[in-house]
Amino acid sequence: MALRFYNTLTRQEEEFVPLNTGEVRLYTCGPTVYDYAHIGNFRTYLWEDLLRRYLQHRGYRVTQAMNLTDVDDKTIANAREAGLTLADYTRKYIEAFFEDVAALGIEKAEHYPRATAYIPEMARLVRRLQEKAHVYESRGSLYFKISTFPGYGRLSRVDPAAGAGQARIDSDEYEKDNPRDFAVWKAPKDDEPYWDTEIGRGRPGWHIECSAMSMKLLGETFDIHTGGVDNIFPHHENEIAQSEAATGKPFVRYWLHAAHLIVDGEKMSKSKGNFFTLRDLAARGHDMRALRYMLLSVHYRKPLNFTVEGLSQAGAALGRLDDLALRLEAATPSLTTGGGDLAVKAEKVLQGMTDALDADLNTAGALGHLFDLVRETHSAVDAGRFGERDLMATRGVLRAFETIFGIRPGQRADLDTDIEALIRKRAEARARKDFAAADRIRDELLGRGVILEDTPQGVRWKRK
RNA sequence: GGCGGCGUAGCCAAGCGGUAAGGCAGAGGUCUGCAAAACCUCGAUACAUCGGUUCGAUUCCGAUCGCCGCCUCCA
Structure with missing residues (x-):
């Protein structure tokens, strides 16, 4: 069976065929480092980690880049409030981000480009857009003119000709020709960080960062670009416009987006008091392995309702895998030769898991197959129908689970x-x-x- | 208002045209010094509601209700 992904661009599940055989270039939208990341962010990052691990499991060599947005309105405002330079302020949250990544067992990407380290590349991209007349100036800022890019709206299905809706009526952004035109370069202000570049002094717009960094690190056309559904518009739509307008080439082949996490049935927000960072949960004694299991056990395109009860259910389910692993660790086959029924079952389970994950990363389906094997393994051991081959095969399935889901069954601290x-x-x-x-x-x-x-x-x- | 997603047992969650995987919780049983773990048995005349298409629909189409999201540099 072939690996298939749901591509937001076509709104269909499609067979995945990378640009270069055996190699996948993957860009995953990362955090804006103005605060601690919350568990909703990590739902997305964890799914991206699963994607990366599964691609590797399927034999692909993966090159992943995840951006760290360390200059934008919020980082600038918060740094000023804290009385710190932008770099000093964001450093703290970059470090916190990597601590959280480690706590959740997320594999490191090959590249973590910081926006402030790629300013010349961004300026160069804006220059290319200027040369092709996709950009106009207004009050010292440079805007992308969406009417110059015929494909605008293809990803998000917004109608570029329609107004931008009532929400913006009272906004004061009247310096734009079209409300949906967006800034690629912002005019310098005295109290904000700015850079001197080939297109003048100022700072980059948000969208240009990802275009410039992804193309620099992965090429002007690459395989997969991911993020949360909220990024579809305007962020990813704008990335496509800028990138393709500049290069004349397709930017990204597969767009994948994760649904949001909600808490107790409601949107997570600081004012509702249902806003959790990883540190909050760890401080309350919650197990990060169980959290990882929980956030991965729901299909990524379905909204995930986070509850404390759900977390404890996930912990219990994971406990079953731990128990099996510990039992196998201590097990001596009851039959040194013979057995083998379970080994046959294990093969089928592994195939079932692979088929499920091939179908747009159906983790819940894969776990269903896994637990069939858990039950039958215990049963076989209880009954003494458990040979050397069975032991090997069962351990093999648990190892596959470990490499794909990034959770090691039976993991425990050493005894004093x-x-x-x-x-x-x-x-x-x-x-x-x-x-x-x-x-x-x-x-x-x-x-x-x-x-x-x-x-x-x-x-x-x-x-x- | 425009666009998109979701609604399956007490809870979580697969399946998506052929008659409902799996996990948690619960009940009974086997095993055990007692436990724990494990195993066995038990649960949806039914997949939000109402229509339609079909030999047949949870699965396709339409409408309704409910929830979530985007349209404002929120994953």
């Missing part, structure tokens, strides 16, 4: 030596049938977050 000593003491107590003493030790360990399970093969432990 004094906890190990307690576990041994309890085993001795049980051996002499001193169950009262054994239970005391078990309770004590539970209080320290260690759960014990007595199995025919001996004591197993895991962290709560």
Whole structure:
């Protein structure tokens, strides 16, 4: 089966064929570093991580770029408020972003271009647009004239001829010819950072950043560009206009967009008090692995309703995978030869998972197949129908889950030596049938977050 | 107002023309010193509502209701 993605450009699921065989160039819209990223942002970043991992699993070499927008209205305003230079202010949130990325187990992209490091490239792109008469000046700023780009609106399906809706009626942006024309270069102001470039002094517009950096790092036509649905218009529409107007080439072949995360059924917002950063959740003791599992278990194009109950359900589901992995870690096959029924099942499950993920990254479908195998594996081990081949095959499926979903089943912190000593003491107590003493030790360990399970093969432990 | 998405058991969530995967929670049982874990059994005359197309619709079409989003440099 072929890998297929839903392409926003065509509003259809299409077979994925990269420009160069075996290689995928991927641009994922990253954070504006004016504050901590919230879990809605990470829903998107996590899905992009899955996309990257799955492409790799399918044998593609991936080159990914994720921008860090470190100059825009908000970063400038917040830096001023904090009494810091723009660079000092954004550094803090760039560092925080990478801490969060690490906490969630997101693979690093090949490139994290900062907007302020690509100003000359942006100016050059604007220059090209000027040369082709796509840009006009107004009050010292440069605007892209959308009427000069016939394909405008193809991605978002907005009608460039129609007015921009009632929302902007009272805006004072009357210096534009058309309300939907957008700034590619902003006039310098005394109290704002600015750069001297070949097109003069000023700072870049938001959209030009992504066009300039993506084309510089990935080429003027590349394979996949992603972001949240809110980016479809105006950001990505404008990127297409600028890039294709400048180069005369198709900009991006596949546009993929993730639906939003909502909290308790409502849009997340600071005023509603339902706004969570990763740090908020970690501080409340929530498990980042469970969060990762939860955010990945819902198909990326469906709205995801985040609730604390949902997070704990995700933790419980993940716990089942952990339990299986721990059991397999300790397992000795009951049949050194023979068995093999489960190995056959495992092959089918792996195929089922691949088919599901091939179909526009259907993670929920893939997990359904995985849990079929979980149940049947336990069943086979219980029944003693479990051979060497079965063990290998089952471990193989768990490894595939680990590389694709970025979650390692059975992962646990190491035991302290004094906890190990307690576990041994309890085993001795049980051996002499001193169950009262054994239970005391078990309770004590539970209080320290260690759960014990007595199995025919001996004591197993895991962290709560 | 324009454009787009979503509505499946208590909760989460696949499926998208042939009669409802999976997870969590719950009930009963097996196993266990007791637990835990695991396994077995049990759950939607039914997929928001109402029409239509069809031999047949959760799946296609239309309408209605509800929710979410974009149209303002919010993933």
